[in-house]
Amino acid sequence: MSGRSLTPGTGTGTSPESQPFSPWLRGWGLTPDGEPIHTHSSDLLPVRFEGQPAMLKVARVDEERVGHRLMVWYGGEGAARVLRHHEDALLLERVEGDLLLTEMVRAGWDDEASRVLCGVVRQLHTPRPQPWPELTPLTRWFRSLEEAAPRSGGIFTLSLEAARHLLGHPQDLRPLHGDIHHGNVLHSRERGWLAIDPKGLIGERGFDYANLFCNPDLEVAATPGRLARQSTVVAEAAGLDHRRLLQWILAYAGLSAAWHLEDGEEGQAQRTLAVASLAVAALND
Structure with a gap:
């Protein structure tokens, strides 16, 4: 639970092929692999990248863009790996363990x-x-x-x-x-x-x-x-x-x-x- 910008929004009817995902689906050769997730600060889409499960995250606020920079800096040490990144978009390894x-x-x-x-x-x-x-x-x-x-x-x-x-x-x-x-x-x-x-x-x-x-x-x-x-x-x-x-x-x-x-x-x-x-x-x- 966090103070703000993290509560998932309700479905907006946005298809994976529409904005904001389409430039990255085309540019990075991604295949949609699940339903979009919309929060107050980002749009996320489960995808396949080179045959592997990944998560596409597109920032809509500056706070998330700053967070993207830190995620890249982590280099996958203690954090999900960044597979691709550019401006608003971050492509992450999809973490799908069975422990919560x-x-x-x-x-x-x-x-x-x-x-x-x-x-x-x-x-x-x-x-x-x-x-x-x-x-x-x-x-x-x-x-x-x-x-x-x-x-x-x-x-x-x-x-x-x-x-x-x-x-x-x-x-x-x-x-x-x-x-x-x-x-x-x-x-x-x-x-x-x-x-x-x-x-x-x-x-x-x-x-x-x-x-x-x-x-x-x-x-x-x-x-x-x-x-x-x-x-x-x-x-x-x-x-x-x-x-x-x-x-x-x-x-x-x-x-x-x-x-x-x-x-x-x-x-x-x-x-x-x-x-x-x-x-x-x-x-x-």
Whole structure:
């Protein structure tokens, strides 16, 4: 679950042969292999490329185009391989494993799912020989929280205070995926767990772990004792300072709630603020 730009849209009647897919189907010799998927930020189509399953993704917003640059930079290490890329379009290996992190959590393997996610993030954060691509500063993302806190007060104010402290004294800067959660890490039978759909940020590495605590859904996230336990698991697996991780959870949950308010999702905002409140309680414990 993410703050915005990720909710699949309803079917629009777009055929694979029509825009926005047609230039890439022709240019890269792709064959449609499933129904189109339309989100608020991208159009996706399962295809066959040189006989192999792949996923064509065409960006409709700048955030996705930045994410494409980061996906290319990953070079298939901890992430799905990029097979072709040009301007708005990205052709990815299609990851079709039979394991789901959401199902692991619901089967009682929450700790193990968190450790899988931490292992993937560790791979994504590993330095590469090539220079970083042009990415979005993490500070820019928190503008929505800057606007929401004065209007709404309460937990938003505490989230903003945490964010300002962390962003004002950053540690261990590097490229960030920006949207790590249980649905954005998929299992490949051949290559293991792989990330998809990065947002492409530059900032402190601890931020990339914060969204785990609003997932796999807000009902699970608010389970009594869950945040306290999983923050301990994640801090140990990721080599993070536990208190600083809790601050990132507080900051991110406030930001995500601010996005929900912008989108008119008052109920989702309140449920997300419940996660922020759990982080406050853990910080004060």
